[in-house]
Amino acid sequence: MKKQLSYMDSVHRDGRIWNLSVMVLLILFPVSVAVIYHVMPDWRGFLMGLLATAPMYWAVGVIETITYVPMLGAGGSYLSFVTGNISNLKLPVALNALEQADVKISTEEGEVISTIAIAVSSIVTTLIIILGVILITPLTPVLNAPVLAPAFAQILPALFGGLGVVFISKNWKISVAPVILMLILFIFVPALNSGTVGIMVPVGVLFTLGVSRILYKKNLL
Amino acid sequence: MDFNVNSPMLFLLAGIVVAAVLAQSVYFLVKAWRRGLAIGMGKGKLKRVAVTAGVFTIAPAVAIVISVITLAKDLGVPLPWLRLSVVGSLSYETIAASNAESAMGLTFGQVTGLNATEYVTIACVMTMSIMVGIWLVPLIGKKLQNGMISMENRDKKWGDIFSASMFIGMISAFLGYVFCDFSTVFHGDMSGLIPVLVMIVSALIMCLAGLLVKKTQWRWVSDYALPISLVVGMASAIPITAWLS
Numbered sequence: 001m002k003k004q005l006s007y008m009d010s011v012h013r014d015g016r017i018w019n020l021s022v023m024v025l026l027i028l029f030p031v032s033v034a035v036i037y038h039v040m041p042d043w044r045g046f047l048m049g050l051l052a053t054a055p056m057y058w059a060v061g062v063i064e065t066i067t068y069v070p071m072l073g074a075g076g077s078y079l080s081f082v083t084g085n086i087s088n089l090k091l092p093v094a095l096n097a098l099e100q101a102d103v104k105i106s107t108e109e110g111e112v113i114s115t116i117a118i119a120v121s122s123i124v125t126t127l128i129i130i131l132g133v134i135l136i137t138p139l140t141p142v143l144n145a146p147v148l149a150p151a152f153a154q155i156l157p158a159l160f161g162g163l164g165v166v167f168i169s170k171n172w173k174i175s176v177a178p179v180i181l182m183l184i185l186f187i188f189v190p191a192l193n194s195g196t197v198g199i200m201v202p203v204g205v206l207f208t209l210g211v212s213r214i215l216y217k218k219n220l221l
Numbered sequence: 222m223d224f225n226v227n228s229p230m231l232f233l234l235a236g237i238v239v240a241a242v243l244a245q246s247v248y249f250l251v252k253a254w255r256r257g258l259a260i261g262m263g264k265g266k267l268k269r270v271a272v273t274a275g276v277f278t279i280a281p282a283v284a285i286v287i288s289v290i291t292l293a294k295d296l297g298v299p300l301p302w303l304r305l306s307v308v309g310s311l312s313y314e315t316i317a318a319s320n321a322e323s324a325m326g327l328t329f330g331q332v333t334g335l336n337a338t339e340y341v342t343i344a345c346v347m348t349m350s351i352m353v354g355i356w357l358v359p360l361i362g363k364k365l366q367n368g369m370i371s372m373e374n375r376d377k378k379w380g381d382i383f384s385a386s387m388f389i390g391m392i393s394a395f396l397g398y399v400f401c402d403f404s405t406v407f408h409g410d411m412s413g414l415i416p417v418l419v420m421i422v423s424a425l426i427m428c429l430a431g432l433l434v435k436k437t438q439w440r441w442v443s444d445y446a447l448p449i450s451l452v453v454g455m456a457s458a459i460p461i462t463a464w465l466s
Binding site for chain 2: 007008010011012014015016018019020021022023025026027028029030032033034036037038039040041042044045046047048049050052053054057058060061062064065066067069070071073074075077078079081082083084085087088089091092093095096097100101104105106108109111112113115116117118119120121122123124125126127128129130131132133136139140143144147148150151152153154155156157158159160161162163164165166167168170171174175178179181182183185186187188190192193194195197200201202203204205206207208209211212216221
């Protein structure tokens with residue numbers, strides 16, 4: 001008799017099929033261009049470019065997977081790691097939705113809410129980009145207008161200001177130490193900037209987990 | 222066939238991948254929606270989550286369109302369209318494209334007409350260098366999820382604290398990032414204060430929204446508080462930047 005899959009198991013099965021299929025399609029893009037135009041990559045340029053780029057992003061990719069999957073839920077993870085823009089869009093969208101619905105990510109309700117929020121966000125993003133591509137000629141002068149540049153340069157502070165208030169006010173005891181640590185590090189270590197914030201996320205997560213564990217063991221939470 | 226970075230063939234190829242990603246998002250949306258209804262979550266609740274997520278996404282998505290425009294100067298439209306619709310981000314794509322171009326003796330931002338070989342090389346570097354999460358989640362995602370669930374089952378309180386700690390750890394890193402140029406203030410350059418003030422404006426809007434919900438019980442304010450604080454925060458960056466730059 002065929003075994004009935006649970007909802008979570010079916011999410012993992014479907015997610016695996018979709019992600020691996022999209023991965024193949026992604027690889028097929030440069031391969032198809034090479035075949036259609038009868039060219040090969042510049043292998044030296046490819047290897048040099050890969051060596052200069054891949055080691056850091058592969059390491060970040062592994063760390064991001066371990067860090068973000070427990071926060072995004074199953075369906076949300078499969079989608080987010082295909083559509084990208086996780087920390088600046090998909091994760092905040094999911095966090096806000098979970099907060100709104102007052103459910104935890106580890107429950108089935110949380111899984112459903114997170115997946116819906118991330119799927120809608122992915123669809124809206126993809127459609128807006130398609131619209132932008134179709135209207136690129138008239139949109140370019142508008143979106144590149146110097147007057148708007150500061151607004152788009154400050155998306156992350158505008159996003160995490162609002163999100164920070166919600167989460168820190170609800171969890172202030174476990175927030176104090178990591179926020180102080182990160183402020184000190186980012187203010188006084190010049191190497192920390194927009195390019196390295198992704199690496200600091202797991203540092204912040206591990207530190208907060210450590211602090212929370214100590215507070216929990218001492219019955220302070 | 223003559224090569225051009227904006228050829229219809231490239232649009233078609235990129236469009237196929239983007240369509241697949243769109244189909245995946247729709248598939249998961251429908252699957253989760255049906256499951257939500259099946260476990261009695263209520264259509265109204267699910268709809269509210271979907272609408273808020275959609276509204277919240279608009280401003281960041283417009284920023285991604287700007288990234289497409291930025292990268293299109295060197296790479297044409299189809300490749301940035303593909304890269305920023307699947308996995309990518311402006312900072313990563315810029316670094317990957319720039320590294321690939323410089324490996325071939327080109328300078329990022331000053332390229333006028335890439336040939337097919339250069340284009341394929343850049344596309345390969347951009348694609349291969351970011352492709353970890355997309356296969357690693359299928360490999361270890363289930364184990365990570367099950368680990369979280371079994372921890373919750375062992376000790377529910379610690380499970381809740383664990384989840385909250387992960388969120389706070391992530392948010393604290395980004396709050397730190399907001400202060401990364403703050404040290405310029407010590408040298409008399411006030412531009413490092415711009416992101417800090419924008420963050421404060423956004424936080425204040427969120428607090429005001431919270432107070433408004435408490436006073437009026439207007440549920441919609443709570444639903445849209447985050448998108449509103451995001452847009453007002455971004456808008457405040459315009460006068461703040463003019464003032465401090």
